[in-house]
Amino acid sequence: MTDYLPGFANHVSTEAVPGALPIGRNSPQKPAFGLYAEQLSGTAFTAPRHENRRSWLYRMRPTAEHPPYARYRGAARFAPGTSDEPLAPNRLRWDPMPDLSEPVDWLDSMTTMLANRDPADLEGVAVHLYSANKDMADRVFVDADAELLFVPQHGRLDIRTELGRIDIAPGQIALVPRGVKLRVLLPDGTARGYCIENHGSLFRLPDLGPIGANGLANPRDFETPVAWFEDRDEPTEVVQKFMGSLWTMMLDHSPLDVVAWHGNLGPWRYDLARFNAVGTVSFDHPDPSIFTVLTSPSDVPGRANADFVVFPPRWMVAEDTFRPPWFHRNVMSEAMGLIGGAYDAKAEGFAPGGLSLHNLMAGHGPDHASWLAASEADLKPHKIEGALAFMVESCWPYRPTEHALATSQLDYDAVWADFPKARLP
């Protein structure tokens, strides 16, 4: 059990040992108990105040004390780079990861499916799947390339980070900031889900415009863990993702040794059941941006580097309206996953734990069966129950990895076959 502090990107102060946190200054000459002060910057020092994100950490040893990193040879499917072949404009879909035959921890199970932009551009996102059955016992992972969003689909996660412990179950999400070391334990023994890397500007809550001051994801429902640390002088491997490759080095102690911290850059969790879904009460299906939980803006106003969007349980009441997602072509690129239930645009083939890709300008929308059912439906109020899908919409087209190209469903196009031709008068 962990305690959490409510609020999104709040300036928090937390100490696991009373007296560890300096008062009134960040870097005293001698921090309490011989701790080391370290600033962790998530934005440039000079970022405007409303964008500026950083925390001060008080730790048992400085992060700087470590040997050189060497290439890490595990996790063969994590960050292999994407295919160099010309990118086909095809729609792609994947089944959930197969059941495991060998013990594998979260890190070694990470399987990169889609990525766009080079992490060195400080733009773009990558979509990974994981399916693990072993705790990360004597090692930690640190992502220098991105903030990391966990979207579990099966099995709880106990994510131990430098800045506190986070427990999440499917239906909840968690974010660990860029550069924060973490260890993933599996309280249920197995876990499967999605991880989204965001290389770009930090995820934030979207502006609400005419919706007003409340709604969608409310800031108070984000929870940041209190300080927690382990005092463990045992060999600990540190695997780092840096510029798209994995690197490793050994420490003689656990680096999860931050005894106190303060600032507005920290991990958090959020229960998607708290998402206040807003939709039509008259007619027409609003653009799916109405379901944006988090956005990472690009430099072009309104054109997101990444939007994290959910399709939660909700009432459908639109009159004289085709209610599921309509047919469309989008200048933005859409990666979708399913946490549970059935997605209202896909009658079959899009399973929980699966993934789909509709890149820039790909014609997509309801499959034939969903189109037929929704076109003939009696339009009484109807509740979509139990379904939880999500989308990572990005202005940068996604490139699938070789593994993704080799494992996609064989005939996804067939879900849009044989639509009857319109009959003109």
Ligand SMILES: O=C(O)Cc1cc(O)ccc1O
């Ligand atoms: O299924 C999709 O492709 C995502 C989507 C959802 C929606 O409600 C409207 C449009 C849209 O693209």
Ligand SMILES: [Fe+2]
């Ligand atoms: Fe779409």
